[in-house]
Amino acid sequence: MAVTAPGTNGDEHLTTTEVSDNFETYIQNADQAISDFLDDPAHQSDGALQLSASQSLELQQLMADQSIAAQTGTSTLKGVKDSIIAAARNI
Numbered sequence: 001m002a003v004t005a006p007g008t009n010g011d012e013h014l015t016t017t018e019v020s021d022n023f024e025t026y027i028q029n030a031d032q033a034i035s036d037f038l039d040d041p042a043h044q045s046d047g048a049l050q051l052s053a054s055q056s057l058e059l060q061q062l063m064a065d066q067s068i069a070a071q072t073g074t075s076t077l078k079g080v081k082d083s084i085i086a087a088a089r090n091i
Contacts, residue, residue: 024073034059034062
């Protein structure tokens with residue numbers, strides 16, 4: 001008996017749109033985390049960003065998370081596209 005992974009649209013097929021939508025959500029969450037960090041009044045003084053060394057590292061980690069989400073989404077979609085093209089060639 002074969003086990004299938006259901007898509008998010010209620011069937012057993014995973015689409016590129018579902019993949020794209022999921023990674024878009026990850027990227028938006030990462031963007032929001034950075035925005036929330038920068039908007040925090042504890043990090044501002046007279047409208048200028050004032051960060052301690054640990055806060056700077058925290059911001060760098062948030063930015064790294066954002067980069068990882070974007071790069072992973074891009075490479076995943078490219079891999080899916082390449083697989084579809086290869087499958088189409090074999091038809």
